[in-house]
Amino acid sequence: MDISDVNALSYEEFVEIFGNVVEKCPIISAAIWTQRPFSSLAEMEAQISEFIDSLPQSGQEGILRCHPDLAGRDLRSGTLTRDSQEEQSEAGMNTLDPLEVSRLGRLNSAYKERFGFPFVICARMNNKAAIMRELVERLGNERTAESKRAIEEVKKICHLRLGNIVLSELPNKL
Amino acid sequence: MDISDVNALSYEEFVEIFGNVVEKCPIISAAIWTQRPFSSLAEMEAQISEFIDSLPQSGQEGILRCHPDLAGRDLRSGTLTRDSQEEQSEAGMNTLDPLEVSRLGRLNSAYKERFGFPFVICARMNNKAAIMRELVERLGNERTAESKRAIEEVKKICHLRLGNIVLSELPNKL
Numbered sequence: 001m002d003i004s005d006v007n008a009l010s011y012e013e014f015v016e017i018f019g020n021v022v023e024k025c026p027i028i029s030a031a032i033w034t035q036r037p038f039s040s041l042a043e044m045e046a047q048i049s050e051f052i053d054s055l056p057q058s059g060q061e062g063i064l065r066c067h068p069d070l071a072g073r074d075l076r077s078g079t080l081t082r083d084s085q086e087e088q089s090e091a092g093m094n095t096l097d098p099l100e101v102s103r104l105g106r107l108n109s110a111y112k113e114r115f116g117f118p119f120v121i122c123a124r125m126n127n128k129a130a131i132m133r134e135l136v137e138r139l140g141n142e143r144t145a146e147s148k149r150a151i152e153e154v155k156k157i158c159h160l161r162l163g164n165i166v167l168s169e170l171p172n173k174l
Numbered sequence: 175m176d177i178s179d180v181n182a183l184s185y186e187e188f189v190e191i192f193g194n195v196v197e198k199c200p201i202i203s204a205a206i207w208t209q210r211p212f213s214s215l216a217e218m219e220a221q222i223s224e225f226i227d228s229l230p231q232s233g234q235e236g237i238l239r240c241h242p243d244l245a246g247r248d249l250r251s252g253t254l255t256r257d258s259q260e261e262q263s264e265a266g267m268n269t270l271d272p273l274e275v276s277r278l279g280r281l282n283s284a285y286k287e288r289f290g291f292p293f294v295i296c297a298r299m300n301n302k303a304a305i306m307r308e309l310v311e312r313l314g315n316e317r318t319a320e321s322k323r324a325i326e327e328v329k330k331i332c333h334l335r336l337g338n339i340v341l342s343e344l345p346n347k348l
Contacts, residue, residue, distance in 0.1 A: 010286075
């Protein structure tokens with residue numbers, strides 16, 4: 001597919017297809033639909049990025065709070081979004097041993113206690129060891145810096161989800 | 175319950191409980207959690223309103239695009255959120271006769287064609303006749319004015335959903 005197919009979508013189709021490129025924040029794709037036509041996928045992604053950057057810090061933290069824990073309750077109860085399910089599986093989050101689950105659970109809790117939002121990382125770009133290391137490291141950050149850092153990860157996740165949809169899934173859905 | 179119960183909620187509980195006070199926009203309640211403690215429910219509502227107002231017009235239209243049609247596909251297929259289901263039922267949207275369904279369908283399409291977002295109205299504050307009348311009337315508006323008008327309705331819906339949760343549901347959920 002190419003960007004002209006994307007530009008031809010109604011807002012309903014657009015939100016149905018791209019609504020979760022930022023986890024549980026369909027408002028973001030719904031908002032940037034206004035900016036069509038996009039000259040390229042990269043421009044569409046830039047519009048998403050710009051929209052996120054335009055939000056106050058509380059709004060950016062709101063985005064983070066719409067994300068699930070890594071290897072958390074939603075993974076155990078099967079209530080992750082399909083995107084998160086696939087990403088956490090790829091990073092090995094569904095095959096942790098009991099010690100790893102317990103360590104990650106403690107680190108997630110400490111992180112949430114400190115920052116008031118969950119630890120967000122682009123799981124597809126990291127393996128289990130890298131995720132653990134990063135979590136420990138980022139726990140030492142100051143809140144504003146960490147909020148910015150986590151939003152960078154949201155954008156990486158978005159980049160991969162967008163590519164995944166445009167390169168492989170859209171032709172089947174349309 | 176009182177506002178101190180609300181202020182004591184973790185962000186996860188808060189988003190689970192209040193995540194849909196603006197339809198499919200959990201980012202909004204997730205964002206205003208940052209502003210705790212709230213002195214009253216009214217202040218919490220004011221924070222939501224302020225957050226919505228701070229969004230660019232594309233973001234406000236994004237909120238509108240997260241709303242379902244009245245008596246539309248989601249009602250027929252049973253995929254409305256529970257909140258919307260109850261509200262549309264109360265306004266009689268699930269007991270329209272075939273002529274009414276077809277008239278509303280045509281008006282909804284004309285409205286979406288003209289504005290690029292769905293017709294949003296606080297169904298709980300209107301009956302069938304009032305909804306039809308309002309839809310015809312608002313179809314004549316200019317886009318920026320109509321976008322603002324529709325956001326006022328989003329805030330009315332939010333007001334009633336908030337009251338509904340705080341006055342009746344929260345004690346059972348906690």
